[in-house]
Each structure stands twice: as structure tokens, then as C-alpha cells.
Amino acid sequence: MRIVFILVLAVGVGLAGFAVSIAKDRFDQYQTALAEQRNAILPTTQVVVVNRQVRYGETLTEDDVSLIRWPAEHVPFGAFTSIEELFPENDELRTVVRIMEQDEPVLLAKVTAPGEDAGVASRLEEGMRALALRVDVSSGVSGFLRPGDRVDIYWTGTGRSGEGVTRLIRANVQLIAVDQIADEQRNNPTIARTITVTARPEDVAALTQAQSTGSLTLALVGVGDITESETVEVSTSELLGDVEIIAEGPEVCTVRNRRGADVIITQVPCVN
Template identity: 80%
Template sequence: MRIVFILVLAVGVGLAGFAVSVAKDRFDQYQAALAEQQDAILPTTEIVVVTRQLAYGEQLTAEDVQLVRWPAEFVPFGSFASIEELFPENEDGASRTVIRVMEQHEPILLTKITAPGEDAGVASRLDEGMRAISLSVNVNSGVSGFLRPGDRVDVYWTGQGRGGEGVTRLIRTNVQIIAIDQIADEQRNSPTIARTITVTARPQDVAALTQAQSTGTLTLALVGVGDDSDSGTVEVSTSALLGDIEEVAQEGPEVCTVRRRVGNQVVVEQVTCVN
């Protein structure tokens, strides 16, 4: 009986040792596979994102943001690495305002919020060295109300040129609109018949647009999204516009006709011209 017990014990110990060995091999394989996966995973870093959709003009608060892991190689330019960087404690009135709509879990970028303490006014949309100028428009000159903040337009001037002849000239290209009337929200989709638009321009362009507006009429031409083509010099005068028509009329064959009455009707007949 004792011999049977010893044999059973030995077999149990052997099976237990075998199980431990198998488990150790499995664990080593799992560790190796995990290490391979960790090597394949992209390195990440933390950036600040919004926790909900934020519209133009909303105040950005600490409750609206959180830190998430983001691939370090693809961190967007202008993002924030910490909440302290987003809301600096040493800034007076460190609140920020949203100037472009942001969707939930979208990274917060410098271009989509104001500086600490600034509001979402037009001044916050101006780059260094640029100025804002308002231009009067109507349904005809303003592309039938389809302009929106953020669009780009070419500006044409129509007035009297040298010699008093009527002329239309392209005076500025790719001028960016930052506000329509008192609306600066780029996400506005509904058409608006604007009375004034506000555009960004260099000081020299401000002077040119002011002079053009006071001496003639301005017409805006909407530039397509992603269109960076150079329009070059564009000018059409009245004589240039009608010159082709006059030339065609002169080049056509001379036609001579006579009229004669047949009963109660007048008949027009073509005849050979005699000089």
C-alpha cells in the first residue's frame, strides 16, 4: 500500500513539474510576442483635445479639454502638450475663445482659438503686418450673397481711365474675407446678402482699395478653394470690348436691297450693289 502511495505521489510530482515547464514556455512565448508588438507600436506623446463640439465664439474652459495619447511623429503643428500650456496661470484673464468650430476629440490648435484673454473679434484674425478694411457690396458685386468669412476673392474696379474712357481692371487678387457685415464665423453656411465685407490687406493695398472705392465701383469674383493660379494683368476698356464687334461688321459682305410694293404688301429684294 505504501509503495502504491509513493508511486502515485511520484507521478503527481512529475505531472506537476511538466505542467510548470509547459506554463513557463507559454509565458516566455507570450512575453516575446508582447515585446515584438511593443517594438511595432508607434511612439506616442500627450496632446490636448476637446471633449465636445465647440462652436465659434464659445469660451474654452478646463472642463472642455483632456489629454490623450497621440502618435509623436504626427503631432499637428500648433497643438498643446499640456493643459497648463493651454491655460497659463501667469496670464491675466487666461480664458480663450473658439474662432473655428472644433469636433469632439479634435486636437486644439493655435489657429482655432484666441490668445489668452482675447475675444473672437476681427483683430484676433489678423496676421502680423496685415490690416482690416471694409468694402461696400451689393447683391450684384457680392456674388449674389454666396460669400462667407474665410473665402478669397479677386477685386475688379470699374471707372474712367485715362482719356475718360470706361475701363474695368483687376486690381487685387486672392483677398481673404474675414467678416461679412458683423459676422466672422467661417462655419456659417446660409447665404447672406451682405452690405459690407471686411478683408485683410497690407497697408499699401488698403490705400489702393480705398482709392478705388471712392473713384469707381468694385466687383468681387469668388476664387475657388485650392486655386493658387496667377490671374496676371486683366483690363478691358470700352473700345476693346466693342472693337471686335465693329471689326466683324466691317469685314462682312456688303448687302444692297430694294423695296417694291406688290398689292398691299411691301417686298424687300436683294440686288447687286452698284458703286
């Protein structure tokens, strides 16, 4: 019995030692993984976000924003990193020019400068100008245009040869306002009378001349369309195809005589 007891005790001690060794290995692995995770934590910085959904034209106040931690290497371009940067000491507030959802970072492109309203001038990039063009239900894509869309502009008029022609004069032109509406989130279709586009000064001159010498037609460009439109021009002759000219033959004169129910046609010399 003593030998059996000693054997059982030895086996128990061995199993206990083995269990302790396994537990120690597991604990060491956990500590190593925890250390690696701590070392892998990205450095963060503060970014200003909105507390609620804000829409075009609203005035942004300090109650509408808060600071959160954001990965320092992935801060969006134009983000504000402090409340003081967003709201200067002159107490002039900024106006929202693009919709922002809750917890979305406030970007420089989505608000005006302090004290400015959400007018068209705040939407223009450096070197660009705003130009108003006349449209109607047919040229304005049946009222489905809205601010932020891009369009190709076609001109229809008389070419140098005196023949009617339609030509693509400007491609991927961005709309910043439809009539008096500059809100990009407006989805209700309206029949616009004027649209406002952004253009370089040389494009302003070209579009103004085109509008005064012919008619303009807009073609809506798809949201994800990144193709570059090539030069497009169609004349009347190209549209109708080649016209076959048939040479005229000699003049033929006839005389019709009725005999009962019959009509007899007789060719006679023509007298001018």
C-alpha cells in the same frame, strides 16, 4: 504482434515529435513578430483635445478639454501639450474662433489669446490689416459670401485715355467678416452691405483709392482653386470690337412731288 506494436509506437512517437517541432516553430515566429511589433511602436506625447463640438464665439473651459496620447512625430503645428499651457494661471479663458469637432486637437490658430474675445483683430496675421469695402447684391456675389472665402477684386472706372475700363486689381483676397459676422461656419446667405478683407498696408491704399474713383466687383474663388490670376483688363473698345468709321460723301438734296398715287423724287442743288 510485438513487432507491429513497436512499429506503431515508433510512428506515434515520430509524429508527436514532429508536431512539437512545428508548434515550437510557430511559437518562435509569434514571439519574433510580437517583439518586432513592440519595437515598431511610435513614441507618443500628450495633446489637448476637446471633449465636445465647440463653435465660434464659445469660451473654452477646462471641462471642455482632456489630454490624450498622440504620436510625437505627428503633433499638429500649434497644438497644446498640457492643460497649463492652454489655461495660464491668470484665470483668463480663451475664445473659440474656428469650429472644432469632438476629439479634435486644440490648435493655437483656433483659439484666441487668453482673455481676448473672438473679434476680427484676433484673425489677422502679422503684417496684415483689416479693410471694410462696400458691396451690394450685384457686386457681392448675390449674398453667397461668407467669412473665410477668397475673392478677386475688379475695378471699373475711367482709364487714362478717358475710356471706360475694368481691371483686376487684387486676386485671392481673403474675407474675415461679412457685415458684422465673422463666423466661418455660418451658411445662411445674406445680402451684405460691407465686407472686411485682410490686406497689406499697400493694398489697403490701393483698394481705398479704387473704391473712391470707381466701382468694385467681387468674383468668388473656388475652395480648391490654387491658380494665380494674371493681369486682366478690358476696355470699352476691346469689349465692343473695332469701330468702322465710314467717310461721309457729298450732301444730296431732293424734292418730292406727288402725282396721284405716285411720289416722284427729284435731285436738286443744295442751298445752305
